[in-house]
Amino acid sequence: MLRLPKTRVAKPTTVAQAVALLVEHGEVAMPIAGGTDLLPNMKHGLFEPEVLVALGGIKELQRFELQTDGTLILGAGVSLDRIAADERVQRTAPALAQAAGLVAGPQLRRMGTLGGNVMLDTRCQWYNQTHFWRQALGYCLKKDGTVCHVVAGGKKCVAAASNDTAPTLMTLQATLVFEGRSGRREVAIDDLWHTDGIHNKKLGTDEILVEVRVPPRATGHRGAYGKLRERGSIDYPMLGVAARLDVGRDGAVEGADLVLVALQARPVRVRRAAELLIGVPSSGDNFAEAVAAVAEAAYAQAHPMPNIPGDHEWRREMVPVYVARTLHAAATGTGPVHHV
Amino acid sequence: MASLLLNVNGDQLEVTAPDHWTLLEVLRYRLGLTGSKQGCDKGDCGACTVQIDGEPQLACLALATLCEGRAITTIEGLMPAHLRAGGKGPDPLQDAFDRCGALQCGFCQPGMLLSAKALLERSPDPSRDEIRHALAGNLCRCTGYTQIFQAVELAAAEAQGRAPTPPAWHPDGNPWMPACSKAPAKGESR
Known part of the structure; x- marks a missing residue:
């Protein structure tokens, strides 16, 4: 109990x-x-x-609106379940709907909100434990202690950002609207994060996330989310991959974005990797070759640590696998990438 | 200590509980409704699943004070609701679980039933995949889930007035005992 x-x-x-x-x-x-x-x-x-x-x-x-210009306005209190099941989100921002549908299990998605997932506390296997357990360990950097159990001698907390929706909102270039004592302010979601696992958000204690605004997507917008986790039914991500492809009329990729989560204290954009796709046809052998190159580049940039469950070296090996699968899913309008 | 007005299984109940008590604690330790189980107590196992405004949610992660004004259904409410609606015996889904042997220790069963009941209300004839997804937040250590899925399929089929598809392994067709609400035929054991 x-x-x-x-x-x-x-x-x-x-x-x-x-x-x-x-x-x-x-x-x-x-x-x-x-x-x-x-x-x-x-x-x-x-x-x-x-x-x-x-x-x-x-x-x-x-609030839950798809405006005529394509802007999607999602109140922070909207449940993850509603977002996952909403046809407008599925159609116009598929990566977000897929990510919301893969957070935890069904009961938790009905209770949990989009705002709560964006504002989720970072997670670590040495931190998300009972007080008894943590006391027996001698506590850790993030809470009550001075020692990091992930990085020997580490002085900076490396607890992992574990929110599935955040990387998809980054690929969608979303804006967050906060209200605090000095009124409302808008923050690009890219600018929300610190790389500090103790507090990974730049935020005042008096501020509340009011809504998430997703700007109009490109005409040829495609997106997908891939999630690696221990059990297909409930767990936090051991790796999350959000992908966006903007496909032009000629079928070539005009814009691309790739953001990974559950590696370090903030979601990580692998911009240079995604740029390898620009100008490449969005199907066929050329696309497959470019995706393989992106996957290798993402592997080079990703360095999971033993901060969350799952062997970190195996999690790293899964980076190119999930990046490639998620990009193919985005290109073909399928997804999410997930094991059951 | 605050006085709360809770709607549990159709009854308006006034209970006192501190703000930091969960709905599960109020159900079990104030109202004596121990059908909702206290398993992991942190949202992993689904044993505490109740319906809040018809939706399966976790009572261990719901503050009781925030449940005022919402309709709460626990496992204790299923059979009375069925009887009030003119039915006989337990809720047909409970009966199907019984007939399919969809439990061993029974600890997950109240939560399973409330998740499955809500599924059948929104999707009366669900596919096996829909059932799997709807029950994904309810963990069972005993059964391996197969008989639980079959019980939901049996209840759905009978509610639709058609014979359930027997499991492929069974040589004699329908292996299930007759429904509880029907009188057993002479010589038929239950």
């Missing part, structure tokens, strides 16, 4: 009220949406907020 630490729950009905509560209580308050990540972490003694500001009753966070 895992008990939650004592806390009080506040139930604001507007974003402004929620921000006011976070400002009022400062460091001892935390926002809670679906709770599927925060509550296990609290049960493990990783967070002990005195006040939880529950965002579930805020209607503004449920």
